[in-house]
Amino acid sequence: MAITAKINVKDNDISAAIREFFISVLDTEDVSAILIPQHLPMKKMLMPTLVTDPQKLETADPLAPCFPMNAARLVSRLTRKPIGGKILVVLRPCEIRAFYELVKLNQGTMDELIIAGVDCLGAYKNSDYLRFLKQHGDKATEIFYQNALNGKTEITEGIDISPACKSCENPIPEGADILIGLLGADISNHLMIQAQSPKGEAVLKRLNLSEAEEPSSRKEAVSALISKRSSYRDEIFLKTHEATDTLDKLNNYLANCVNCYNCRVACPVCYCKECVFVTDVFNHEPYQYIKWAKRKGMIKMPADTVFYHLTRMAHISAACVGCGQCSNACPNDIPLAELFRMVAWQTQKAFDYTAGKSLDEKPPLSVFREDEFQEIVGIK
Amino acid sequence: MDKNGRAMVVGAGIAGIRAALELAETGHKVLLIDKSPHIGGILSQLDYQFPSDHCGMCRMLPMIDRDDSSQYCLRKGLFHENIEILLSTEIISIDGEPGNFSITLRRKSDWVDSQRCIGCGICVSVCPVDVSDEFNEGLSYRKAIYLPVPHAVPSPYTIDAKACTRCGACEAICPTHAISMSSQERKQFRILVVDDEMIVRSSLMEILDTEGYSAEMAESGQKALEKLAQQPYQLMLTDIKMPGMDGVELLQKAKSLYPDLPVVMMTAYATVETAVEAMKIGALEYLIKPFDTEAIIDKVFKVYEKFELVHARKEEVGAVILTGGTAFFDPKQDKNTYYYGLLPNVMTSLEFERIFSGTGPTQGNLVRLSDGKPIRKIAWLQCVGSRDIQINADFCSSVCCMFSIKEARIVKEKSNGSIETVLFYMDMRTDGKSFQRYRDQAESLHGIRFERAKVHSIAPDADAGDLMLRYTDISGKLHEETADMVVLAVGQRPSSAAKLAESVGIGLNSWGFVQTSPFSPSKTNRPGIFIGGSFSGLKDISESVIQASAAAFNASKTIQRATCNVQRAKTDAPLLQKPPRILVAVCVCGNKNPLLRGAGVCQELVKEWMSDPAVIVAEFTDQICSEQGEKSLAELVGKHKPDQVLIAACLPYVYGKRRRELSQRIGIDPLLTEVVDISSLSDSEMIRCAVGMGIEKLRRMEDLPIETLPVKQKALVVGGGIAGMTAALGIADHGFEVDLVEQGEKLGGNLLWLNSSIEGYSMQTLLEETLPKVEKHPLIHVHTQTRVVSSYGQAGDFITTIESKETGVQTIGHGVSILAVGGTEAIPTAYGYGKSSNIVTQKELEEKLRNKTLDPLKLGTVVMIQCVGSREEPRNYCSRVCCPTSLKHALYLKEQNPDIDIYVLYRDMMSCGFAEAYYTQARKSGVIFIQYDPSNKPEVKISGNEVRVIADEPIIGKKIEIAADLLVLAAGIVPNLSNSLTHAFGVSSDQDGFFQEADSKWRPTDSMTEGIFACGLAHSPRSVSESVATAEAAAQRALRILTKNQLSAGRVTAKVHHSLCSLCERCIEACPYEARMIDPEEEKVMVNPARCQGCGSCATVCPNGASYIQGFSRQQMLAVIDAAFI
Amino acid sequence: MTEFEPNIIAFVCNWCTYTAADLAGTSRQSYPKNMRLVRVMCTGMVDSQYIIKAFMEGADGVLVSGCHPGDCHYINGNYKARRRMKMLKEILPLFGFEPQRLRLTWIGASDGIQFAETMRELTEQVRVLGPSQAKSGMVL
C-alpha cells in the first residue's frame, strides 16, 4: 500500500523543503487548513499555527527541535465537531499518540483529519530552544539535524534535548497518515515521504511526487536510535526509582511543588475541563486545615500535593505518552516527566497497553475481562 | 385497607418473595406468610447457584421505586412498603371466592420479641440444649434458642419450643428483655396421668415435670373422673387395663364430660387392638408400654402445640398464591442400596451444599465431616429418587443434573482443580438455555468426568471412610472405583404444603404434586388460588421465578379492578441547601459498653462532637432499640429539630426497617439518618472515629429530591403467537391499551400447525379460545402484516415506528415493550434432509398427521433422530421440546398402529419433569431407543425411495441397519429474533440468537434495558405452557411500570455536574444499565433516573467528579475517610 | 511497649461483604476491632482517590471487598474494581507502599467466617510490616 516518495532538498535547507511540501498540499483544494508550528514574528518563538492561506506558511518550521506545547490538545479542539473540510496537522510522534488517546476519550475525531508526522530526534526545553535559536539563527533547524542524525544532540554546550525525548523509544510517527522521514535519509538531498494510510495515499497521489524506495539504511538507523533511547530510558527509570522509592523520597522529589497545576494544564491527556483538585471537592473548610495540622503538628501548605500527583498517576499514567511537557511546564523544575514516564511504563506494562499506539486498544480502565488479574485478589 | 387490593402469598421462599415483590411493585398490598421462622426457603441454604456459581439473588429487588424496599442482601431479609411478612404462620382454611377470600391463619407464639431483640446472641451462650440444626441439614448442632438462618433480620432469634426446657436462662440474661417465654405457659397445660401402677405414674410425672408441664396423677378411673370434674385438663393419659373402670370406659365417660379433651391411651403390646378401638371412639393416640421417653415428649408436645397455637387470625384477601416449594427424596426411605445414613460419607446434594457453604458445618472447607479428612475425590450419583418406577417416581426432577454439575464445578473452583470429580448419570439433562455449554465447559475446562453409568451400590472401602462404587460402563465392562465422598443427587418430592393445597380443594397429580391447568401452569382448579415456583413440581430456579411472576400476574388480574391506577402519593421533601444540623445519639446499650461507663469519657466525646458547628446536639441515651429508647430519641428530635440524625448503636441491620419507621415518626428522611455500629469497638478512640465518620457522611448529605418520569400507560407487544397474545390479553385485561404487532397474516404463531401437547391437550382449542378474546378486546389493537422499524425512548416513554403493508408507517407511543416474536423449527442440513420425501422434520410430521396426508397404518418402520444440529456448535443448546415431541409422535403412531417399529436415536433423552412418564410409556409400548454419541452419528443412506439408517448400538456393540419408511428429524428451535429487531429495541441476543435476559435466574424476562421484556420462544426454547408462563411473567413485569403514571427514581442516583463534564462518555460506557446517554441537542450527558441503580461505576471512571452519585459524593467520601484517621 | 495496632480501612460493598461483616458480628466471629468499615454500594464505586487518600491519611492497610465474580448486584462493578486495584497495585509500591497493604477480596454474603479470617489475617500481615511510612513524617 505504502507509497514512498522523496522531497528534494536544496542547499541543505530542509525547512524550506518541508515548507514547500506543505504549501503544495494546501494548494490542493482538498485540504482546507494546516496546523503547523511556525516562528511567530515576535521573539521568533515557535508556536502551532492554523493556516488556510498557502502564502502564510513562510515561517513554518515543523522540524524545529522544540514543541512549546503538546499540540494534541489543539487538534482535539479542532476536531471535536465536524468543521466541514479536511485539515492536515503536522505533529510529532508523541503528539500523535496523545491525540489518539484523546480520540479514545471522545475528545477528538479522525474523520476530517490528515496527520502528517515527522521522525522525531528530540526537542529542547522551551527556554533552551530560545537560546539555541539565538545562537544559530535561521540555520538552527538545519544544524540540529546535521548533528542529531549523527547522534549528537548537545550541540551548544549545556543545551540538550529533554530527558523525556532522550528516553523516548517511539521516535517514528507510526500513527500518521503521512510520514516524513529523516532517519536513514541523506537529508542534504532529500527527505523521505511515505503514505501510511489510504488517506495519506490520496494526498500524495494528488501531488504527483516522484516515487522512491525507502532508504536502505532507514531500518538500521531507526533501531539504533530506539536502542540508544531505550537504554537511556532504563537508566532514567533506575535513577528516578532510586530517588522516589519511599514516600519520604517522593516528598523530597516533589518538594518544590506549589500546586500551580501547570503540569496538568500542559499534559495532553489530562483532558478534564477542570481538574478535580480545583473543584469544590478540594475547597476544604477552614477548620479542616487546622484539624490536619493538629494531627501532625504541621502540614505543608498548599496541601494535597502528593495526593494530587498520585491521583494524576492513577488517572493518566495509562494514557501517558511521555512527551515531557509536564517537566517543560513546571516553574520549579521538578523532573516530572521522568517520574510519570516511570509510572506509565509500569502501569501500561501491567495492562499490556501502549498509550497512543492504536485506536483499537481501549483505555485499560474502560474495559475488563472476567478472567483477568486473579492474582491480585485475596490476601494470601 | 381495601381487602380486594390485597393478595396473600403462602410460602416465603424465592418464588414467594418474587410473587410478593411483583404484586407489591404493581401497587398491591401483600401478606407474605411462611410456616418457618425465616424467609428465603431452601435458597437460604444454597449459597451458590448456577450459572454464575454464586448468588445474585438481590438482583430481584425492585429497580424502580427501589427506595420502597430494602436495598441489601436478600438473604438478610426483605422489607417493602407493600409487603407484610408473617413468619411461623400457617394457613388453617381458605373460604370465599376470587376477589373475596377469607383466610384463617395460625401463628406460633413468639417468645422472642422481634422488635426488641437486637441479635446480640448472648442468649445462645447460656442455652443448655443442643439440637440438630436443620439449616445445616442436621450436619451440625444448634441451641434451643437460635438463629434459624444465620444471616437473617429482622426477628433474628427464635426459640424451638419443642427442644426448649424452659430453664429460663436466656430470658434472664437478655439485655433488652426481648424474651418472655413465661415458664408459666407450659404450667398452664395440665395433664392428668391415670394408671394403677405407681411406678408408671411417677415416672411419667417426672418426665412431664421436667418438660415443664403441670401433671397430676390418678390411680383409677374413678379418681380420674373426680379430678376432671374439679378442674379442666388439657390432656389425659390413661392406661387401658386398670382394675375397676378400665381405660376405655374412662375415655367414654371423660369424653361425655369434655368432648374436646385429648386423650392418649397407654397400652401394653397385647392390648394394642383395644387401643385402636379406643381411637375409634375418640382417643387421640396411643402409646405402647414400656415407654420411650422421646415418644411421650413428642406426643404430648403435639397436643401442647395445638393448645399453644391459639392465635388464630383472619385475613381478607382478593387472591392467594401458593408457593409451598418442594421437598426432597429421602434416600433412607427406599431400598437404600447406597447406604445413605449408614455410611457417613454418603450425603445428599442438599447436605453437600451445606458442606461448601461459608455458614455450613465445615465453614466452607472441603473436608469430610466424619473424620475431618480433606476430600480428594467426590462422586455424584444422579437420579436418586427420580426416574425410578419402583418408588413411584416416574418423573425426572429436572434440576439435579444441573445442580450436580454446579456443585462439581464449585468443588473444582474451590480446590483449584485438585479434587477429582465424577458424575454418574443416565441422561445428562441440560435442557435449558446455556445449560449445554455449561456442561461442556465443566468437562473440557474444569476437568469434571461424566460417566454414563448407574452405580448400583456403594460399599465401604478398605480405607476407613472411603467408599467403593461398582458400575458397568456402556460397553458392559465392570468397574470399581473409590471415592472419599458420594453425593446423591436426590430428586424432588411434593412439599408438605401440598397437603394444605389439597385441603383447600386443589387437585394433586398422581405423584402428589399440585396439578395445574394445561396451558397456564400457575392456575389451579380453584379460581383465585394460584401456584408459583416449584410447588407444582420439578422446576429450577429460573422457571420457578417465571412461574412466580406468572402467578402474581394471575393474582393481580383477579384483584386488579380495585387497585388499578391507584396513584401512590409520594411526598417529595423540599430540597434543602442549608448548613447541616446533626443530632448525634449514642446508645450506651444498658451501660454494657465498658468504654462508655466513665462519665469523663462521655463528656469529652460530647464536647468534641459539639465543637463541630454541624452538630447541634450530641447525647448518650440508653437502648435506642427499645420502645422506650425510641420514644426518648423522638423527644430529642422534637426538642432540637435537627435535619440529620446519627445513631451510634449496635448492628445497623437491625435498624434497616426500624430506621424507616423511626424516620416516619420523627419526620426525617431515612437517607438523612445514619446508624453506625459501635457495639464491637474496642476503645473510645474507635467510637470517636466511627461517630466522626458518620457525621462526615451526614454533613454532606443533602436532602435529595426524587426524580420522576411520566409513564405512557400503554404497551407494545411484538409477535402474535401464543406468548404475544397471552401477554397482550393480560395487559389489556388490566385495563391498559395494547398494540399487538404481528409480521404474518394471521395471529397464532406455532399454534397454527401444532396438534396437541404431549399430555393430549388440544392446541386447536387453545387457539380457538384465545384468538377471539384478543381480536375482540376493545383495548387491543392488532396490527398484522406489520413490522417494527425503530423504537426509541426509555421505560415509561417509548416511541416506536411500525410499518404495515396496508396502512403504511405509523408511530406509537407506549410505556413498555414485550418481544414475543417466537421461534421456528430449524432447517436440518444433515441426514439426507431434502433428498427424500420420506425424510421429514418433526413439524412436517405434525402437519402430515394433522391434515391426514400420512396414514400410520401404512407405516412399517419409523426412525427418529434427535438433536439434529442441536447441542453441538454452533447451535450448542437443547431445544427442550424435541424429545417430548418425539415421544408424543411415537406414542401416537403406536396407538394408531401398534405394529409400527419405531426407533428413536438419541443422545440424552430430555424428557424432563413429568414428561419422563411418557418416555416410560413409549418404552413400554415397544419403541426402541438407541443412544448415539455425537462423535459417531447415525448414517442415512438413500437409494430411490428407500431410506436406510445405520447406527451403532452401544450396548450390543454392533452396527444396526434399519430400513425406514419414515425418518423424522428433530431439528430443534431457532429464534425469530432478528438483528434488526434487537437493534431497533436496543436489547441484546445471546450467542444463539435468543433474547439475552438481564439475569437468567433473577430477572429472566427482563432485558438490561428497563421497560423491554421478552417471552415465549424468542426468549428460549420451551413448551407452549412454559411459553404462556413467560408471557404472563413478562406481562407482570410490564405492569409494574404501566400501573404507575410516573416512575420514581431512587435517592442514591447518579448525577452530572455539566459544567465540569468533558463529554468523554466513559460514564456512558461504564453504565451497566444503559441509564446514560448524550443529549445531542444540549450536548450534555443525561442520566435516566429510572434506569440508574446508583452503582457508581460512572462516578469512578470520571476523573474530576463531573459524574457523581447522590449520597456518595466524592467530597463526602473523602471527608469520611479523613474522619476515619482522626 | 504495646504491640502495634494497624489502622485498616475497608471499603465494603453493600450487598456482599457488608452483609458478611454483619454476619461475622452476629455469629460472634472475632476479628480485629480497629477496622474502619466504609460501606459503599459497590466496589465499582471505590475511586482510586479514596484509596490514595486513605494511605495519605496514614492508613496502614486498605481493603476493598465485594461480591464474587458473576455475583455483583450491579452486574460487573467488581470487575471494574479489580482493574482499578491492579492499577494502584502497580503505582503505590513504586513509592514504598508494600503491596500487602492494599488488598482486594471477594467475600460473599454468607462468608461471615471468611470475612473475620480475612480481617485477622490482613491485620497480622500489616502488623508484620509495621506502621505505614505515611504515618511518620509530613506528607505533602
Place this chain on the structure above:
Amino acid sequence: MKTEHSEASDILAPVRKMVQACIQCGTCTGSCPNAFAMDYTPRHLWRMVMMGLTDEIFNSLTFYLCSACYSCTLRCPRGLPLTEAMETLKQIAVKENRLVNKPSQLFYRNFMESVRRHGRVRETEFMTLYFMDMKHPFLPFRYMPLGLKLLRKGKLSFQLPSGGNTLDALFRKAVEAEEANP
C-alpha cells in the same frame, strides 16, 4: 447386521414385554454377581431381546448363569422383573428346544430329578446321574477336588437315600398345570 423382524422373534414376546421399559442404565449388570462369567451382560441380553436377536440369545450362556439372587430385580429403577425374565428365557429354551447349553440343562434336569425323588438333593446321586447323562468319561475327575472338599466338610453323604418319591405328586401337578396353561 440388520434388525430382525422375523416371526421367529415372536417366541421372545413374553420376555420382551417384561423388559420393554428398560432404559439400559446397567444397574442389573452392575448388581449381578455372575456377570463376570456371562458371555453377554444382562443389559446386553435385554437389548438383544428388544432387538429380536433370537439366535444369539439362545446361543448365549447368560440366562443359564442367572442364580436368581434377585439383586437386579431389587435395584432396577424401572422395577422390571428381571430375574423372572431370565427364568422365562430358560423355559422358552426348553420349550422351543433351543438348548445349546447341554451340560447346564442336564445339570438342572438331574438336580430336579434328585429333588423329585427325595424332596431334596442327594449330591452323590445327582452327580452320578449327571455324569452318566454327560457321557463324558473324564468328567468326574474334574469334579474330584470339589467333591473331596465338600466331603471333608461333611457336606457330602454317600448314604443311599431312604424313603423316596417324596415330591412325585408335586411334580406331576406342575406338569399338569403347565399342560393346562401352555
